[in-house]
Amino acid sequence: MAPTLSPDPNLAPALLKLLDRLERRVRSQRAVASAAAGACLALMLSAVGVAALRTQWIDPTLWWTVPLAAGLLIVAAALWGWRRAVDRIAIAQHIDRHYDLHDRISTALSLAMSPPQDAAGQAFARAQAADALTYLDRIDLREATPWQRPADTTLLAACALVTIGVGIVPLPDHRGTLPPPFEVRYEAFVDDATLALERDRIAALREALGDDPDPQAEAMLDAMEELLDRAEARTISQREFLEEIEKIETQLDAADEVIAQELETLSRTLADAAQELASENAEALAEEPALKEAIDALANNDLATASEALETLAESIQEEGISPERAERLAELLETFSDKLNAEDERLQDLVEKHRDALEKLAEQFGDEGNLTEEQQALLDEAEEMLSNAENAREEFDTSEAKNQLERLSRDLDEVVNEYLAEAKGSEDGDEGIAGQAEENRGDRPDYRNEVSRKMEDASEQLSEAGEQQSSQQQREEIRRQMQEMRESMSRGTGEASEEEQRRGDQVEDFMERARGESEARDDAQLDQERAQQQGEPGEAGQDGEQKPGAEAEQAQGEEGEAQNPGQPGGGEPPPGGEGGQANSEGETNDGEYRPGESDAPGGDGPDEQAQGSGETELDGERVQEQAQGQENSSGKSRAEIIRGASEEGFASAEYQEVYADYESVAEEVMERENVPDGYRFFIKRYFQLIRPQQP
């Protein structure tokens, strides 16, 4: 087609006007058509927009953007439709066809746009245009180009329906509450019985901590309990459980190491100072037996005894009063001791200096470092290491709690000394006016004594505080052991909650409850005595189990574990091998060697844990006792009762001999059949040796 040129001015304005009108008509028709298409698109986008608004993906306050965007889209489409190039020839042809004008109009337009070159052709073209004009009056554009309904009105309606539908249909709000997160349930790796036993033991440990527990020990127990809770809720896997326990242990180890170092520094410093004092002031000390006792105890690292001795000294001074000479002597001694304590810092300083000097000298001797032989270099390295060690020690000492304690102790001692000196002076001065003075000071004197003894007591307290640290460390040691056992019992657990196991768990729990309810009925002092008798050692009434020497504790606990077994309701026949192993192992744990949880003895788990936990406290002994009594009431003399009786009456009765024989044979059978490690075999055998019936 020829490019659209400006129409020939000769072309009749009527024709031109007609074509202009026709073009506008076509354009508006096209604008409407593309607006309709645009509206379809706009409606579809609106549907998305409405959905986004309703699901809050778009801020609802921005609702106006949706209709605005839709409107803009429609306008843009209409504009595009209007602006599209119109082929005038084509629309003229349309008119020609419609009125059967044999291309008169279109030819007239075409010839006007590109007129013929020759004159004859031009004349012909004019004639043609004139001819075309004669047909104009029959042309009715409205009829020729009727208003056409846009082709896609059906689509438009469908789009509108979709948009309305999206507006009506309930849509989920994406900001709404999410479904609860998937809960991870791990496989149970521990049965209810073990859990109950572990819990019980933790509770017992907690009780043993007393009213003012070591916060670290308490935190450990909390952590262990939480781990048990999680194991029960199955929110933790076995591996994680073990890792957690290990983590706590590691933390504990680190803390222990620090405390141990502090303690070591403290007691070493005290011991050094005490030894020096003892050797230098032997005579003076001989006249002060109470102080000598304290100093000796310090030299032996026995802080508790030292504290006691100091307290005794303070008490005696308060009660008896003090002579000026004695006051002076004590003051001198204490001051010397205080100075020696203060000198510790200086001593470390000197050590560092000494090392440094040595190092420098060494370096000088060797001259240029480049010429060092391997030997010399090694020597130098060693010296350097020593220096850095000394520096570290000094630094540690500076920042340590031990130093604080020592400083406080030294300060307290200084104050006591000052008081003594003032007293001694007062006495010397008061020869003449003693009466007056005495009278004057009558009211003050006891106060003064109180003051001195109070200072003395302060010093004593410093020492006992350090001693307490030692004991809390022991507590922690217990807990640590408990934790190890828990770990082992957990790593062993299969987690298959069979009916049998569940029943057993229920039984153990039931047992625990009853045991707790009746815990007061037991007299632990009595139990201790019994133990002592069996061991041939003097019982320490009222002493904590932890304070006992290892051998005694071993036996006592072994017994307890054994004595408990009769208390197991219904399940009173766990193979003795298991029991024996545990009971024995219990005793051995104090030596820090044995891990009872690792025992492969059948049926060992439940009672094992029970024995373990209870062995540390008096509580368990009582519980066992009660349980045993309950049994007695209901039925005749059971095997458990026989064993319990044996623990009280001695291992000599004929019945006990029978039971023992039974149990031992079973244990031996099990050891033969099962793969019991050699270490455990030893303990099991030893256990049976210990409970072997004795000749009446």
Place this chain on the structure above:
Amino acid sequence: MSSENTAPDASVQAKVQAFQKDAGRIREEVGKMIVGQRDIINGVIQVMLAGGNVLLEGVPGLGKTMLVRTLSEALGLNFSRIQFTPDLMPTDIVGATIIVEGEDRQKHFKFERGPIFSNIVLADEVNRATPKTQSAMLEAMQERSVTVGKETYKLDDPFFVLATQNPLEMEGTYPLPEAQLDRFLFKLVVKFPDLDELHSIMERTTQVSQPEVNPVIDKARLLEMKRFAREVPVARHVQDYALRILQGTHPEHPGAPEITRKYVRFGSSPRGAQAIMTTARVRALTEGRFNVSSEDVRRSAQNALRHRVILNFEGEAEGVSTDTIVQKIIEATPEST
């Protein structure tokens, strides 16, 4: 219209009207003798006024000879008829040089003009002659001159050949080669008359009073009309339409309709478009129009292309008529792009 343009327009209008009138008179005069066959008559007149030649195809006895004779009578032109037979020689058409004895009793050569030296030549049953004779005739027709020895003899103007051929595959026929067919502007297919027409034929030819055909225009007017027909301007989009139809006959053309690609081996040469445009101009004028219309193009295309489309083997085997193919191509080609 501005006044200064009125005068020339008036002359053009008058000429167009005159053309329409004269063409109508020729048609009427021929129609006195020939019953029906309007398309054939129109086609023949169009080709004649367009300055071309026409091939009539039809069985014998349909009045082809009668049409040509009537036409020549109506135009007042001389007419010769050559009956093509297998033994017809080229000299029988173009003429021969013979020795003649003059007034002075001297013998000399003289070119005896053949029947082709005529204004209207009827080459009857052209496919019965040998190719040699055929090509002699067709060469003269194309060149509008005859060369014998060293002499070239120009043919008369106007010169118009109407060749007829029998569509029946008879023994001893020599179908015109495609290259020769291209030289005919139109190929018209004469149809058998219907019953009414047959009645009319009977009435006209078997009664005593025979219609009389008189010359309606002279030779000069005929030449003027031929010239004037070439002045008709054609709008670009109309010519475009014709050319797109031409393209549609070419199977290799991307816009070609399916039927072309299926059955056509070769499409029409540009001569086909020339034929369309020249005859369409005449058609427009015979209808008193100042412009060639798409309808003119369509009508001419059918006649101008049917012998220019060459079927492929498949087309031949299936007996597809080229008329159908051209019809489909026309239908498939939109008037406006």
